[in-house]
Amino acid sequence: EAGVTQFPSHSVIEKGQTVTLRCDPISGHDNLYWYRRVMGKEIKFLLHFVKESKQDESGMPNNRFLAERTGGTYSTLKVQPAELEDSGVYFCASSQDPGQEQQYFGPGTRLTVT
Amino acid sequence: QKEVEQNSGPLSVPEGAIASLNCTYSDRVSQSFFWYRQYSGKSPELIMSIYSNGDKEDGRFTAQLNKASQYVSLLIRDSQPSDSATYLCAVKRNSGNTPLVFGKGTRLSVIA
Numbered sequence: 001e002a003g004v005t006q007f008p009s010h011s012v013i014e015k016g017q018t019v020t021l022r023c024d025p026i027s028g029h030d031n032l033y034w035y036r037r038v039m040g041k042e043i044k045f046l047l048h049f050v051k052e053s054k055q056d057e058s059g060m061p062n063n064r065f066l067a068e069r070t071g072g073t074y075s076t077l078k079v080q081p082a083e084l085e086d087s088g089v090y091f092c093a094s095s096q097d098p099g100q101e102q103q104y105f106g107p108g109t110r111l112t113v114t
Numbered sequence: 115q116k117e118v119e120q121n122s123g124p125l126s127v128p129e130g131a132i133a134s135l136n137c138t139y140s141d142r143v144s145q146s147f148f149w150y151r152q153y154s155g156k157s158p159e160l161i162m163s164i165y166s167n168g169d170k171e172d173g174r175f176t177a178q179l180n181k182a183s184q185y186v187s188l189l190i191r192d193s194q195p196s197d198s199a200t201y202l203c204a205v206k207r208n209s210g211n212t213p214l215v216f217g218k219g220t221r222l223s224v225i226a
Contacts, residue, residue, distance in 0.1 A: 004157070031211045042118070043158070043202065045213035056213065091158070095211055101146060103214060105157040 002026065004106035006092050012112045018080040021109045025074070025094030031055075032075050033095075033103060034067060038088040046090075049075060082113045117141060120203050120217035129226045133190040137203030137217055140184065146206040147179055147186045148214065151199045158202055162188060193224040 005024045013019050025032045034046040046065070047057040051072035060067070064083070069075040079086050089110050093103040118139045127133045135149075146165055150158040164170045164177040164186065176189040186205075190197055200221045204214040 033213060035214075035216075040218075042116075042218040043214075043216040045215070048211070048213055050211070055211075059213070093214075101148075101163060101206075102160050105150075105159070107155070107157045 004092055004094050004104050006090075006106040006109050008109060009107065010110045010112075012114065013082055014114055015084055016081045018078065019082055019111060021077045021079075021090050021111070023075045023077070023092030023106060025092070026104055029094035029096050029104075030072070031095045031103075032069060033093040034075070034077055035091040035093065036088050037091065037108075038085070043091065046077075079111075082111075084113050087111055087113045116217070117215050118203055118205050118217035120201075120220045122218055123221040124223050125220055126223045126225055127193050129193060129195060129224055131193050131224075133193045133197065133222055133224070135188040135190075135201050135203075135220050135222065137186045137188075138184055139186070139203075139205045139215075141205070141207060141215075142181075142184065144181075144184075144205045144207055146208075147177070148204040148206075149175075149177060149186075149188045150202040150204060150216075152202060152219065153199045190222075193222075195224050195226050198222055198224045 032049040037043045045059040048055045049069045066078045089108040091108045092106045149162040152158045162177040178187045200219040202219045203217040
């Protein structure tokens, strides 16, 4: 069984540019989560999809971040325009439904905004 | 006050010793508790979950939960150099598919 994959593994962009991160969850997993780890801080929740619907987006920092999950398969997280404080590692995780506790994490995308 | 607190370490233990990792949480209604292991540049990997007070053992790992003290710990017996990693404590308010709240992690170094 393939795990959660994320693309790209690294991205370096300039302030003001746009970046799109992609996450492919484990096949059949309806739940998809985005998390972010800023340097020196803990991993923090951004949002949660159930299939194609946003279940909880309370962790999204501001309207420069847009997440989509068309068709309920892969998800994208777009940052537009990027700011310096957006730098960090963005993790995606997925889990089955109903009620599976374990979230399987991808390797993350390291985003550097210069 | 942070929601989930861990000592960042590094915690250094000799090979074969017991490593003890600790975590406290602030939200009394938390229901589910997890320990993830993360090697540098890799995905966090779930190694233990615990939901009720007491101990839960899985191989060399034992998770301990005390809800009254809002404390969860992870013991690693017979520590191996391959156990060297960052250990993340994570908490969920409700059961089921809800977000994890993480601590900053404790870096463990097992010295051969």
